[in-house]
Amino acid sequence: MDSSAAALLQDGFAADGTSSVPAERRRGRGAGLNTSGRFERTKREYIDDGWDLDDEIPVLKTEVQEERARTIITRNESPDISFDRSINPYRGCEHGCIYCFARPSHAYMGLSPGLDFETRLFAKPNAAELLERELSRPGYSVRSIAIGTNTDPYQPLERRYELMRGILEVLNRYNHPVAIVTKSALITRDTDILADMANRNLVKVAVSVTTLNKKLCRTMEPRASAPHKRLEAVQRLSEAGIPTSVMVAPVIPALTDSEIEKILEAAKDHGAEGAGYVLLRLPREVSELFRDWLFRNRPDSYRHVMSLVRSMRGGKDYDAQWGVRMRGGGPYAEQISKRFSLAAKRLDLSLRQKKLDTASFVSPQKGGVQLDLF
Template structure:
């Protein structure tokens, strides 16, 4: 393992970001490298800023048939995520856009402002059959740009109007803004929120998840949503061996104290470009234990940094993985949390009438 990535960007330029590099994505035929032009002149490059462009989707409900995922449809209001979590498994999706899974993923974002209107058109189709829509499973709908864009809020307004079930995964405390809608839907059995807490240590969190609210704020958001009537699951994900695994019991206890009713966990997975980004990040921030962490990750995935096989990619394999899941199960029971919850309701779904529609006789 090298001490530094060859295309490492100066820390001053990437302040508040997770990735150290911005390597060309795997689909490009050529790579690009910054090089000195030979002139002895000051060249202080500016700090990398967030850029947002818009996309006009024709559809917003994405379907999947993965056998180890509990939902078959999802919505992503944004592409890319300013939270900048270094371990984010969604980073490689930016390669399909011609962008880097590194800093581009955190700084070159795509918003989908028409998503609420497109969603409504899809829900109104006579052939549509309701099932829980997952939001936040790829990129976080409550990342910082949602504060100004409000796309997620508008999507929730559509889902509430149709009594459509939705499951939300997030690290963003901006979700508290929508506690009114989530509370009403929660009391009907139409929504469930998963709040991710990877560590209780604010220093580690700031390094891993540079633009995510602190662990203490996320616990407060659990309390806020619970008190509003929205059930919350704490997601201890990902568990990083030799870095955060020792905190699992403490996280579950703190989340239960904040009102969480259930818990889930996933061990760290590093698909495609994420493995290189994570390895470089370890070398910079945790050089004293980087080899130990990487060796443990390989142990979890059959000697590789990642094994994409269904049924193994989330859980890992081997003695350490079994021990970790055993510890988790014991702590879940001790804190009165559930690992499984009943499904959200589909039977309340109804297309609301629009102005000019013929009223039903029944």
């Protein structure tokens, strides 16, 4: 047994891969596991019974369930983030990014944070109606709404549902500020609305770029836009007068951290005016999913990557402490922070949060949209 296999066994995995879903079935997906959510009474995992029959290994297809949501604006009181409200038009994300910190939320739906998260999705078709209603409520206090902080609003599903465009139309109509984060070039579809809002200082966009390596991106973020497409999106948005920054997120030690300077240089070349970064986060089930992915795709780097991750997380895979979860701690985390700051300063990329206009908001007519009782 080699050292990588031994390390994985020590972390609680089967080195022979028997717990992973067959590659033929999960083609084009990020996760290799689909273990049950933590709230389920029964647990399930894939076991190879030796009957390798083609008709028993169908490729996983994306399933979408429409959810008639009751509310659309989610509130939070987290002291280490710059917003107190957000909108998530979808649950789950077809991009399939293996490191996505939102994966554990699928357990609340009785589904797996693994393959279920990227194949069994939920759409909220009444999102725009709900938003208009909530903005019309007496006493509503306007502050920027963040979109894309959980699952990506411009994931492939958006091409069909256009929920994000509907949401933007409502926000634009009532002069409500919004901050968007995405790793999809599909955002350029809405350049017309975004440019109109930008003229009134009502919008800012951050495009997430994890790596410039297409091969790595393909395995780590299988259905997200390719790196060059994201940079092209940055350029198109910037040329349209839309304040656009690049998020180097997440920074993965010994895997993508060597690209920090190159990503920032590419961002500047494509018109970005600001930049930010977030260190790799591995909460709950994400830790197991990421370690499984790492062993399958970069077995020789497994021990080094996880050793550095734990050195920045107090010896654990993750530290959820406020103020620490985004940046980590220790010498290596400090080195990443300094490298990023120096590169951003050299390239004149702002590290400050742009403040949007909140004074121009006009409340919808009292009562907003009348919704069906059932």
